[in-house]
Amino acid sequence: MKAVNNTNNNWRDAHNNDAGLPAFLAARVDRYYEARVQQTWAGGHIMMGREPDAQALHLSSNDYLSIARHPEILDAMCTSIRSDGNGLLMSGIFLHGDACPQLLLEDRFARYMGTEASVLCQSGFAANTGLIQSIANAQTPVYVDMMAHMSLWEGIRSAGAKPISFMHNDAEHLEQRIRRYGPGIVMVDSVYSTNGSVCPLQAFADVCAAHDCVFVVDESHSLGTHGPHGAGLVAELGLGDRVHFRTASLAKAFAGRAGIISCSRRFQEYFKFEALPAIFSSTLLPHETAGLAATLDVIERDDWRRTRLASNAAYVRSSLAGFGYNLNGSETQIVALEAGPETQTIVLRDALEARGIFGSVFCAPATAQNRSLIRLSINAAMSDADLERLVEACKAIRDEVQMWNWPSTRRLLERGEGRSRTRQAPALIELPEAA
Structure with missing residues (x-):
């Protein structure tokens, strides 16, 4: 398994000391740092990976229709x-x-x-x-x-x-x-x-x-x-x-x-x-x-925004399902890659971010224990090139992140799906001139 990316030294150093809290509260705070930060995340932080550069593909925003800067x-x-x-x-x-x-x-x-x-x-x-x-x-x-x-x-x-x-x-x-x-x-x-x-x-x-x-x-x-x-x-x-x-x-x-x-x-x-x-x-x-x-x-x-969003999302879902990912029934613009244990999700996060893909980490309490994931939020402004970049990255990292051993993948294979699946991705909808 790939080592956890410990690029968070400044974050760790800033959280080494409490503020003289009473013992009962200090013990509760300590349990978080010991159980999650040190034991589970190996001293890093599951939410804090690489810093995105100007070429990064941001898929963590809920701005599905791409109107935040309209x-x-x-x-x-x-x-x-x-x-x-x-x-x-x-x-x-x-x-x-x-x-x-x-x-x-x-x-x-x-x-x-x-x-x-x-x-x-x-x-x-x-x-x-x-x-x-x-x-x-x-x-x-x-x-x-x-x-x-x-x-x-x-x-x-x-x-x-x-x-x-x-x-x-x-x-x-x-x-x-x-x-x-x-x-x-x-x-x-x-x-x-x-x-x-x-x-x-x-x-x-x-x-x-x-x-x-x-x-x-x-x-x-x-x-x-x-x-x-x-x-x-x-x-x-x-x-x-x-x-x-x-x-x-x-x-x-x-x-x-x-x-x-x-x-x-x-x-x-x-x-x-x-x-x-x-x-x-x-x-x-x-x-x-x-x-x-x-x-x-x-x-x-702007109905075209919904049309393009639906087209983009359908293309990504079909492509990733064809690569063997278990998308857990997604039918929308939200596409989740469920790696399972938090340590494995950190490996997935690092593999995607190394290729300039930045999604959202979901872990307990937002998910059940050992069902953590990376959520990819598709948006209407994604170009054909963006979509290809995303699906090619997800295809390339499968062995690196041990996708075939994820609990979600095993559940998919138990249902008779997975490696043999070969879906044809739907055609993309053209962006209008107004985009």
């Missing part, structure tokens, strides 16, 4: 900063008036998502924790997909509710759990951020309707990228009237810093005066609101 969006934000500064800096519960930009944007998001109302929050994390805290309590069974985002789990904890997990994307297992514990709240992601798998929303909507459950769908990784003009997977499947709440982080395809909840008009009022993150956090800044309004213009208009 001139229309930046101009809207700059104009707002010059005219409004940072605004009044107050909790959102004080916002009112027919001309309030944030309230107008909430109405616009509601129309966009095909719902009665929406609430803008400080982040996707605040949206999820605030929502669950305002709809669940200690008596509420909350059914949650075992791969659901950590913010949903934290919402359950903050509500004092009972979390009841079910197997990933398994509607039958969910129904078994509901029959045992009774009606409650069901929470899923439409697209799972760890491996890019897609929730069978229709099947889950059927279970929720049959058992009188509240259905919550986190659309963080499908809002903007899926559905009519990017309105999300729920809208694409025509399930808007069967999903009680949709949440999303607007730090993904919307390339901003906020969260959104779709809801009824009556619930909108209730949430703002019941959810603790809504009450005790400052509202969005004026330039953030202006930027999101301009972003919505671009996302609604």
